[in-house]
Amino acid sequence: xxxxxxxxxxxxxxxxxxxxxxxxxxxxxxxxAEDMGPRPHAKGEYDSATSTxxxxxxDDLTTIxxxxxxxxxxxxxxxxxxxxxxxIGRPLAVSAGAAAAxxxxxxxxxxxxxxxxxxxxxxxxxxxxVDFVRTVTDPSNPGYVSASDRIxxxxxxxxxxxxxxxxxxxxxxxxxxxxxxxxxxxWQTTQPFKAVLDNDMDALADAGKQGLVExxxxxxxxxxxxxxxxxxxxxxxxxxxxRFKRPYTSLTYQPMQEVLTYLRANGFKTFxxxxxxxxxxxxxxxxxxxxxxxxxxxxxxxxxxxVQDGNPVLMREAKIxxxxxxxxxxxxIHKFIGRRPIAAFGNSGGDREMLEWTGxxxxxxxxxxxxxxxxxxxxxxxxxxxxxxxxxxxxxxxLMDEAKAKGWVVISMKDDWTRIFASDE
Amino acid sequence: xxxxxxxxxxxxxxxxxxxxxxxxxxxxxxxxAEDMGPRPHAKGEYDSATSTxxxxxxDDLTTIxxxxxxxxxxxxxxxxxxxxxxxIGRPLAVSAGAAAAxxxxxxxxxxxxxxxxxxxxxxxxxxxxVDFVRTVTDPSNPGYVSASDRIxxxxxxxxxxxxxxxxxxxxxxxxxxxxxxxxxxxWQTTQPFKAVLDNDMDALADAGKQGLVExxxxxxxxxxxxxxxxxxxxxxxxxxxxRFKRPYTSLTYQPMQEVLTYLRANGFKTFxxxxxxxxxxxxxxxxxxxxxxxxxxxxxxxxxxxVQDGNPVLMREAKIxxxxxxxxxxxxIHKFIGRRPIAAFGNSGGDREMLEWTGxxxxxxxxxxxxxxxxxxxxxxxxxxxxxxxxxxxxxxxLMDEAKAKGWVVISMKDDWTRIFASDE
Numbered sequence: 116x117x118x119x120x121x122x123x124x125x126x127x128x129x130x131x132x133x134x135x136x137x138x139x140x141x142x143x144x145x146x147x148a149e150d151m152g153p154r155p156h157a158k159g160e161y162d163s164a165t166s167t168x169x170x171x172x173x174d175d176l177t178t179i180x181x182x183x184x185x186x187x188x189x190x191x192x193x194x195x196x197x198x199x200x201x202x203i204g205r206p207l208a209v210s211a212g213a214a215a216a217x218x219x220x221x222x223x224x225x226x227x228x229x230x231x232x233x234x235x236x237x238x239x240x241x242x243x244x245v246d247f248v249r250t251v252t253d254p255s256n257p258g259y260v261s262a263s264d265r266i267x268x269x270x271x272x273x274x275x276x277x278x279x280x281x282x283x284x285x286x287x288x289x290x291x292x293x294x295x296x297x298x299x300x301x302w303q304t305t306q307p308f309k310a311v312l313d314n315d316m317d318a319l320a321d322a323g324k325q326g327l328v329e330x331x332x333x334x335x336x337x338x339x340x341x342x343x344x345x346x347x348x349x350x351x352x353x354x355x356x357x358r359f360k361r362p363y364t365s366l367t368y369q370p371m372q373e374v375l376t377y378l379r380a381n382g383f384k385t386f387x388x389x390x391x392x393x394x395x396x397x398x399x400x401x402x403x404x405x406x407x408x409x410x411x412x413x414x415x416x417x418x419x420x421x422v423q424d425g426n427p428v429l430m431r432e433a434k435i436x437x438x439x440x441x442x443x444x445x446x447x448i449h450k451f452i453g454r455r456p457i458a459a460f461g462n463s464g465g466d467r468e469m470l471e472w473t474g475x476x477x478x479x480x481x482x483x484x485x486x487x488x489x490x491x492x493x494x495x496x497x498x499x500x501x502x503x504x505x506x507x508x509x510x511x512x513x514l515m516d517e518a519k520a521k522g523w524v525v526i527s528m529k530d531d532w533t534r535i536f537a538s539d540e
Numbered sequence: 541x542x543x544x545x546x547x548x549x550x551x552x553x554x555x556x557x558x559x560x561x562x563x564x565x566x567x568x569x570x571x572x573a574e575d576m577g578p579r580p581h582a583k584g585e586y587d588s589a590t591s592t593x594x595x596x597x598x599d600d601l602t603t604i605x606x607x608x609x610x611x612x613x614x615x616x617x618x619x620x621x622x623x624x625x626x627x628i629g630r631p632l633a634v635s636a637g638a639a640a641a642x643x644x645x646x647x648x649x650x651x652x653x654x655x656x657x658x659x660x661x662x663x664x665x666x667x668x669x670v671d672f673v674r675t676v677t678d679p680s681n682p683g684y685v686s687a688s689d690r691i692x693x694x695x696x697x698x699x700x701x702x703x704x705x706x707x708x709x710x711x712x713x714x715x716x717x718x719x720x721x722x723x724x725x726x727w728q729t730t731q732p733f734k735a736v737l738d739n740d741m742d743a744l745a746d747a748g749k750q751g752l753v754e755x756x757x758x759x760x761x762x763x764x765x766x767x768x769x770x771x772x773x774x775x776x777x778x779x780x781x782x783r784f785k786r787p788y789t790s791l792t793y794q795p796m797q798e799v800l801t802y803l804r805a806n807g808f809k810t811f812x813x814x815x816x817x818x819x820x821x822x823x824x825x826x827x828x829x830x831x832x833x834x835x836x837x838x839x840x841x842x843x844x845x846x847v848q849d850g851n852p853v854l855m856r857e858a859k860i861x862x863x864x865x866x867x868x869x870x871x872x873i874h875k876f877i878g879r880r881p882i883a884a885f886g887n888s889g890g891d892r893e894m895l896e897w898t899g900x901x902x903x904x905x906x907x908x909x910x911x912x913x914x915x916x917x918x919x920x921x922x923x924x925x926x927x928x929x930x931x932x933x934x935x936x937x938x939l940m941d942e943a944k945a946k947g948w949v950v951i952s953m954k955d956d957w958t959r960i961f962a963s964d965e
Contacts, residue, residue: 181686184686184687196860261609263609263826263832338872384834386834393875393878394878397878397879401688408877408878408879409809409811409834409835409876409877409878409879410834411878415875418871418874418875419867419871420867420868420870420871420893420897422896426898426899426900427893427896428872428900429870429871429874429897434873442844442845443845445845445852446843446845446854447846447855449765449854450818450840450843451834451876452833452834452863453818453819453822453832453833453834453836454833468845468852469846471847471852472845472852472854474850475851
């Protein structure tokens with residue numbers, strides 16, 4: 116991996132674009148902002164007539180978002196911010212219904228009017244997204260789809276955020292297993308736990324995805340759901356990615372964030388459909404992706420309702436309830452969402468059935484796969500196209516062949532994205 | 541209400557309906573209407589500048605709702621309609637963002653301004669709802685709850701619609717079992733199937749709720765999810781309630797419909813959490829309650845992804861996956877919604893744990909139970925308060941005692957509701 120260990124570029128300048136115009140046009144979330152009152156830090160002035168907030172000293176997007184009940188992702192989209200920087204004393208739109216708030220940069224406004232997906236190079240994948248959205252939102256087009264049926268599903272690991280050198284939840288699980296090991300002497304001799312305690316990554320990888328899910332599930336049990344959420348939130352705040360030396364939540368793919376925002380601006384409801392544990396993702400998805408907990412579908416362990424000292428709790432049991440991967444993804448989509456998506460995004464063999472299920476519906480469909488072929492800016496793995504095989508998020512050649520045969524769009528991270536992370540120049 | 545009628549009337553001409561104002565303030569769905577093009581019947585003119593639709597001959601609320609992707613319940617709330625009657629040639633607001641559409645009836649406007657819950661008599665239950673909503677939506681109140689945490693859950697059978705003389709899904713199951721019996725000779729000798737084929741309602745009732753769920757699940761399996769949805773939709777269109785001689789979908793409780801609308805207008809996200817089968821409810825909940833499929837939590841049978849002749853399908857297997865009843869309700873809420881409700885509505889022992897779980901959270905909470913004590917307009921059953929015991933939706937005395945001890949609000953259908961169904965005068 117040393118070849119890929121380039122210094123991570125820090126802050127990008129504030130480049131702005133007008134997704135907010137699209138949000139206003141589409142009307143999805145064209146609501147007046149609701150001021151939830153000053154929260155820690157976000158103590159600036161709010162003008163309800165224009166739904167704009169004036170940035171005060173000490174503010175950041177998170178605290179402003181909390182005050183107005185809007186995710187950081189949507190706040191950035193609304194104000195055409197590509198980074199996290201905001202300027203003190205400048206107005207910020209905090210509602211899609213805001214009267215055209217003065218932009219953070221007029222040049223960027225102009226750029227964005229031309230382009231809702233500024234981190235995508237011109238090319239077939241970008242064109243496929245724009246064409247699809249135009250088709251399904253144009254009432255005069257035979258492919259028009261009513262807003263309530265505009266369901267889009269996204270795999271998480273490797274599709275929305277980094278999954279190498281290992282799934283983020285696995286990194287969390289390793290830390291948890293080590294912390295819990297003294298209470299589980301049997302783990303010293305049982306795989307995949309032994310591998311974790313021995314720091315034997317090869318043995319761990321050999322356990323396969325099923326073994327990893329078991330590890331993750333088992334290491335997270337024996338506590339209430341409330342306790343688990345606090346543990347995850349705490350870890351997510353403190354943990355750092357080993358290569359990029361930043362929080363995992365900052366390692367989401369900016370081009371995919373733009374797709375999420377663009378789809379929502381066009382009336383879509385966006386869902387995560389991941390093999391990962393649903394309770395690992397939910398504490399962060401609203402803040403990071405603008406996706407609320409009830410729109411996160413994932414693997415689950417069983418929970419049990421108990422009354423402890425008069426207090427009702429849900430205990431997490433060391434028993435797998437559902438694995439939302441491969442053929443489980445259409446099952447999970449049907450169970451949790453109850454409608455077939457018209458667009459689905461994935462990046463590995465685990466997403467094949469989700470794309471097949473999505474593609475089998477009537478009318479216009481968009482199926483896309485992110486192909487990790489950019490070792491310099493992120494990672495490169497296959498085994499498709501002769502890239503290195505991998506234990507995490509493998510993209511087999513037969514998936515590539517199926518994509519070509521069925522007209523699924525394969526995204527080359529290297530060729531199709533001008534940048535990977537929001538922090539890239 | 542007579543004391544407030546006069547001043548209210550004075551303002552009726554100049555103030556927009558309270559519900560639409562609340563919708564705008566709360567921002568839940570304050571979108572511009574999207575015209576999905578003329579649909580059967582609804583062929584009138586639409587003015588996109590004001591988001592109003594002019595009622596044409598042959599229109600009804602259902603067809604208009606379909607054209608604009610809005611539920612009948614929301615359409616009625618938006619236009620302050622208490623019944624289903626609409627006037628040809630009059631404008632109808634079809635979007636919460638509509639510029640103050642002229643009212644269908646000034647009296648209705650006035651009523652709505654004075655009262656978001658017109659089918660509720662003044663009294664403790666109605667006051668509890670209004671007080672709760674005011675508290676959680678007032679930013680200056682210490683009990684304020686941000687919009688994203690305003691989750692409300694509703695049991696379905698007996699809470700939102702009629703559950704006697706038997707659960708609606710059971711009526712459906714009986715018809716299905718009879719239709720499928722030739723393919724299942726073993727049902728002739730196995731309970732609860734034998735009871736159905738013998739029309740032995742006592743034996744059927746003796747099978748208990750678990751037996752009923754099994755019956756329902758088993759009788760619905762062996763087909764694709766798409767086929768099942770078509771069967772349910774067809775049955776729902778044709779079936780009639782044995783006493784009221786009307787479609788089941790018209791037997792929802794108007795006072796509860798008003799609560800759903802009132803909560804959504806105040807930024808709540810409303811969910812059904814029912815012991816009933818999720819795939820039995822989803823085909824109708826959006827149209828009937830304004831609740832989309834992904835906000836319906838219920839019991840599930842297992843489905844399996846298969847590719848048949850190159851076509852991916854989900855096969856329904858005769859195996860119970862999850863029973864969303866009693867202690868299963870908090871489990872289902874956590875699994876599907878991922879957040880604890882702040883308000884929960886039920887009517888039987890099956891809802892006890894949902895209310896306990898809801899009540900155990902911090903901050904203001906609203907727990908309510910519908911008590912069926914109105915044999916004349918609907919049904920009367922307990923066994924609480926000495927009413928007749930029942931196999932469907934029993935409300936035991938210890939639930940009544942727990943409600944009193946914990947401050948849960950019990951709604952008397954007889955004393956607290958001015959009418960039961962929308963069709964009642």
